[in-house]
Amino acid sequence: MAMIAPSLLSADFACLEQDCRTCLDAGADFLHFDVMDGHFVPNISFGAPVLASLSKKVSAFYDVHLMLTDPLAYVPMFLKAGASMITFHLEADSPVQETIDAIHAGGAKAGVVIKPATPAAAAFEWMPKVEMVLVMSVEPGFGGQKFQPAALEKLSALRAEAVRIGRPDLLLQVDGGVARDTAPLCAAAGANVLVAGSAVFGTADPAAEIAFYKGL
Ligand SMILES: O=C(CO)[C@H](O)[C@H](O)COP(=O)(O)O
Numbered sequence: 001m002a003m004i005a006p007s008l009l010s011a012d013f014a015c016l017e018q019d020c021r022t023c024l025d026a027g028a029d030f031l032h033f034d035v036m037d038g039h040f041v042p043n044i045s046f047g048a049p050v051l052a053s054l055s056k057k058v059s060a061f062y063d064v065h066l067m068l069t070d071p072l073a074y075v076p077m078f079l080k081a082g083a084s085m086i087t088f089h090l091e092a093d094s095p096v097q098e099t100i101d102a103i104h105a106g107g108a109k110a111g112v113v114i115k116p117a118t119p120a121a122a123a124f125e126w127m128p129k130v131e132m133v134l135v136m137s138v139e140p141g142f143g144g145q146k147f148q149p150a151a152l153e154k155l156s157a158l159r160a161e162a163v164r165i166g167r168p169d170l171l172l173q174v175d176g177g178v179a180r181d182t183a184p185l186c187a188a189a190g191a192n193v194l195v196a197g198s199a200v201f202g203t204a205d206p207a208a209e210i211a212f213y214k215g216l
């Protein structure tokens with residue numbers, strides 16, 4: 001059964017607290033918090049102060065996706081702000097092991113992310129050291145893009161590798177263009193955490209949408 005992580009990037013920022021509660025009441029497993037620096041990706045979203053305010057009011061598992069050129073420099077402030085898990089890109093500039101260690105030292109779970117152009121094998125060496133691998137199925141930076149099917153092969157390869165190393169239940173997340181048509185394909189390919197932004201918040205009934213993904 002898949003877990004669902006609604007992406008707050010597509011929420012109404014003027015009603016973040018309410019939008020989070022709607023997702024959690026509907027059974028959302030994680031709240032996905034997309035952080036963009038305008039440098040690693042050509043967009044700016046929200047940062048640690050927003051997470052700090054939110055996590056004080058709404059108790060949840062905050063899955064923080066850092067799209068930053070130097071994630072290591074910002075790990076401490078996101079830990080302090082209430083991150084439950086921090087994922088960062090292998091394409092970023094920070095030393096990978098040091099960044100994983102900093103996240104774990106702060107008591108959070110750690111994950112590595114790969115962009116569409118990065119092969120699945122790039123994540124293999126980090127799999128024994130992290131709690132989650134995230135496969136981007138769109139170019140990071142914006143919600144509402146079209147799912148890139150090449151992500152499916154990467155998910156299968158990563159799930160096979162997870163089994164091979166004796167961690168068959170490793171969290172394998174997919175992010176970008178996940179919707180009613182693409183989510184079942186992702187789950188069949190081995191993803192067990194589905195991020196969905198526009199698919200959840202772009203409907204009149206986010207709760208029904210969340211229930212659909214949880215049933216996969
Ligand atoms: O990391 C992201 C963008 O970089 C978002 O999590 C992702 O795009 C979710 O939005 P959608 O489900 O609308 O594609």
Ligand SMILES: [Co+2]
Binds near residue numbers: 007032033034175195
């Ligand atoms: Co994301």
